[in-house]
Amino acid sequence: MEPRVVGRRPRIGVLALQGAVREHVAALRSLGAEPVEVRLPRDLAGLDALILPGGESTTMRKLIDEYGLQEPIRALASAGAPMLGTCAGMILLADRIADGDDPVFPLLDIEVRRNAYGRQLDSFEAEIDVPVLGDPPFHGVFIRAPAVTGVGADAEVLAVDPDGQPAAVRQGRVVATAFHPELTGDRRFHELLLGMLDASVEAER
Numbered sequence: 001m002e003p004r005v006v007g008r009r010p011r012i013g014v015l016a017l018q019g020a021v022r023e024h025v026a027a028l029r030s031l032g033a034e035p036v037e038v039r040l041p042r043d044l045a046g047l048d049a050l051i052l053p054g055g056e057s058t059t060m061r062k063l064i065d066e067y068g069l070q071e072p073i074r075a076l077a078s079a080g081a082p083m084l085g086t087c088a089g090m091i092l093l094a095d096r097i098a099d100g101d102d103p104v105f106p107l108l109d110i111e112v113r114r115n116a117y118g119r120q121l122d123s124f125e126a127e128i129d130v131p132v133l134g135d136p137p138f139h140g141v142f143i144r145a146p147a148v149t150g151v152g153a154d155a156e157v158l159a160v161d162p163d164g165q166p167a168a169v170r171q172g173r174v175v176a177t178a179f180h181p182e183l184t185g186d187r188r189f190h191e192l193l194l195g196m197l198d199a200s201v202e203a204e205r
Contacts, residue, residue, distance in 0.1 A: 009032060009033055009034040010033045010034065010048045010049065010194060010197055011033075011034045011036055011046055011047050011048050012028050012033045012034065012035055012036065012047065012048060012049045012050070012051065012193070012194075013035075013036045013037075013038040013043065013044060013047040013049070013050040013051065014028070014035055014036070014037055014038060014050075014051045014053060015038050015050065015051065015052050015053060015060070015064075015069075015073075015089075016037035016038055016039050017039060017055075017059075017060050017063040017064065017067070018055045018056060018059050018060055018063065019053045019054050019055020019056065019060065019088060020053045020054045020055060020086070020087075020180060020182050020183065021037060021053055023053075023180075023182035023183060024051050024053050024086075024182045024190075025037070027181075027182055027187055027190045028051075028190060030187060031187055031190055031191065031194060033194060038050070038069075039067065040067055040068075040069075041067070041068055041069060041072040044069075044072050044073065044076055047076065047081060048081060048082075048197050049081050049082040049083065049084070049193055049194075049196070049197050050073065050076060050077075050081060050082075050083050050084075051083070051084045051085075051086070051089070051193070052083065052084070052085040052086070052088070052089030052092050052093065052105075053086055053087075053088070053089055053182065054086045054087030054088050054089060054143070054180050054182070055087070055088045056088060057088040057091040057092060057114060057146075060088055060092065061092070061101070061104055064092075064104060070104065070105070073105060074105060077105065077107055077174070080173060081173070082173040082174070082175075082193055082196035082197050083107065083173065083174045083175070083193075084174075084175050084176070084177075084189065084190070084192075084193045085108075085174075085175070085176035085177070086176070086177050086179070086180055086181060086182060086189075087143065087144075087145055087146065087177070087178060087179065087180055088146075089176060090108075090112060090146055090148075090169075090176035090177060090178055091104075091112050091114055091146050092104045092105055093105050093106075093107050093108045093174060093176050094106070094108050094110050094111065094112040094146075094176075095107070095108060095109060095110070096110065096111035096112070096150065097111070097112055097113075097114070098111055098112065098113040098114075098149050099113060099114050107171065107174045108155055108169060108171050108174055108176055109151070109152030109153065109154035109155040109171055110148050110150060110151050110152065110155050110166075110169055110176075111148070111149045111150035111151075112146040112147065112148055112149065113146060113147050113149050114146050115144050115145075115146070116145070116146055116147030116149070117142050117144065117145040117146075117147060117178075123141075123142060123143040123144065123145075124142050125139060125140065125141050125142065126139075126140050126142070126161060126162050127139060127140070128140040128159050128160075128161065128167060128168070128179070129159060129160075130158055130159040130168060130188075131158075131159075132158050132170075132192070133188040133189070133192065138159070138181070138184075138186060138188065138189075139184050139186060140159075140161070140167060140177075140178075140179035140181075141179050141180045141181075141183045141184060142161070142178065142179045142180075143180060143183075145178045145179060146178055147165055147178065148165065148166035148167070148169060148178065151166055151169065154171055155169050155170070155171045156169065156170045156171065157169055158170050158175070159177075161178070166178075167179060168189075173196045175189070175192060175193065175196075177189060
């Protein structure tokens with residue numbers, strides 16, 4: 001199989017239905033990647049990876065169904081494309097939702113609860129140790145964040161919040177955070193996504 005990216009900038013999709021889209025686009029551009037805003041199935045063509053941003057997960061779920069994006073995005077994941085979900089994106093990637101909703105893209109062996117940290121007024125920031133990213137700690141911005149209430153055997157906890165609750169997880173080439181890395185100047189989670197893409201190229205070789 002030919003490598004996914006040869007002699008060109010990686011094309012990274014950002015689900016652009018609602019939420020913190022432009023922040024992810026800016027982060028990708030700063031790292032030399034080519035961001036692609038994804039609104040329709042045709043926008044997924046030729047993508048190397050996909051970001052599911054923070055926002056309002058119920059609205060995003062409805063628009064994913066309305067625009068017929070569920071199956072094409074599942075197919076992209078099945079083809080091995082790395083994915084990063086932040087805040088609402090974590091909810092979209094979880095295979096169990098404590099609130100009773102059906103999963104959207106069940107790619108992470110975790111259970112989540114929406115808005116578990118409280119409402120907008122309960123938003124907070126904290127320094128989060130993420131060993132896979134090295135030092136210094138990552139500045140976590142938690143805004144109406146989901147909580148990870150269960151982690152299955154197939155998922156790996158990458159970081160916990162100040163109370164010891166899982167705040168970042170990984171399973172294969174899928175990573176999700178309860179906080180918003182795109183709202184900081186720290187690009188290490190975006191670099192982690194691009195690093196997974198590099199690893200997939202090496203594996204294909």
